[in-house]
Amino acid sequence: MKPSFQEGGKFAKLQSVFDGFETFLFTPNTTSRSGAHIHDQNDMKRTMSTVILALLPCLLFGMYNVGYQHYLAIGEASAAWTSMFIYGFLAMLPVIVVSYGVGLGIEFVGAQIHHKEIQEGFLVTGMLIPLIVPINTPLWMTAVATAFAVVFAKEVFGGTGMNIFNVALITRAFLFFSYPSWMSGDKAFVKTDSIFGFGGGNVADGFSGATPLGQVATNAGESLGQLKDVVGGEITTMDAFWGFIAGSPGETSMVAILIGAVILLVTGIASWRVMLSVFAGGLAMAGIAHAFPSAAYPASFIDPFAQLCYGGFAFAAVFMATDPVTGARTKAGQYIFGFLIGVLAILIRVYNSGYPEGAMLAVLLMNAFAPLIDHLVVNRNIQRRLNRAKAK
């Protein structure tokens, strides 16, 4: 079968597609013959597969929570967890299909045009997108945003490994600025209508789809009002820690995210320096904000630990900031990079009333600064060694 895909064969035009599938998820037994190469038992495909594995807890819990919020909204919170999961699965499946379909489609076409190997970078991006886009976002919007991000944030810079900004976050940022009414507020985060007649029901009285941070942003008065779930019940920080709150599918559960974090750290794929310093920066900034609470900035009433549990902060810290391509690469740089992401995310969340959540913007902004941080760290090192050489 292979020869017909090689040069001169019948399907020579589809060579890169064939190549892509032949080596999908495993390493080919041919190795590079010239030049310098770093040897490691992990190649890019296996790295990607591990990240997908780390994302699975978030994905599965996200599916369950989409269903849970739905049944809560229609006043059937006692429904079986299986039907909640199936509902969430049906709700998220189209988003996953669209995200992979559009993104991989563009990559395949691009690879064919340039006669290059298909790069597998989109495997992870395609899984991140459904997790960070609100569940009610119309599919065509997700498709447009994905296409935009893959072409303008990745392909124009030279494809996988060359991008400056995190592609999944660019997708979300595009949606956020293009269609703001679908990305925040009441109707974005909780799916209320039935899917193929599954999970039908009328929305309960007093329904409000606002996320906890959305409620905080509109809070008035000298103290923080009680945060409520979609039908007006009280929610606590523990609910947010376990993830039973409204929000984008992947980001609600701190527990699922931490399981993912452990997988990433044990396999050595993500940098613990970045992860740790994002949380440190977030805690520090949240502590400062909490020390000076003000009615003008209601998010300053939230205590520091709860700040980390709400919104997309933890997800951004574990899966977005640690992207090895768009982050800082020097060790000292990783501490600075991560710490500033944490600080900025909380800074935007608390002191910019226009944005209830700042994790996305913080990561994107620091992506732009990562090369500068690395440059400074490297230069400082050179300077130090020069001084040492002179002193001798």
Added chain:
Amino acid sequence: MLSKRSKEIIFNPFSKENPVLVQVLGICSTLAVTVSLEPAIVMSISVMAVLAFANVIISLMRNTIPTTIRIIVQLVVVAALVIMVQQFLLAFNYDVSKKLSVFIGLIITNCILMGRLEAFAMHNKPWPSFLDGIGNGLGYGMVLVVVGFFRELLGSGTLLGYQVIPQCVYDAGYMNNGLMILPPMALIVVACVIWVQHARDKELQEK
């Protein structure tokens, strides 16, 4: 009607020597005035008028201007013309001139103007200078109109203020793209125009 050289002077700025797409001049105003089509068109005409007449005037004076103060002389000429255009717009098209706000005044700092005056009008006779001004003005205006067209169509669903995208499309779930109204998207649309142009014209491609 036009000699071969005249034709080159007037049509080269459309493609091979386009001031925005190839020389990457005048980007500021391209980003600022292209939110909708109407200001883009008015801006193009204003720049074209100022450019053509400034070219002619400088070309007429080119042998008498001392080289040491030529930039100042050019600026005075351009400033006078810009003020005339501004007053004209205030008198006859007040709404659009409000939309364009400072950007009419800022034509004076448009790099295309100084570039053409320095590079062409200082060394050529009035008639070719006039054609050069018209050509570059058209080349600039063409980009503005293309960018303005897409930004207004996708960002507001209108063209020249008239609703173009029918209501039934909105009913089916379509929404205007808010990002198109913001300046970053102008940069990306210009980039797309450059992309298309360079893909079609092999001479422009970098090796």
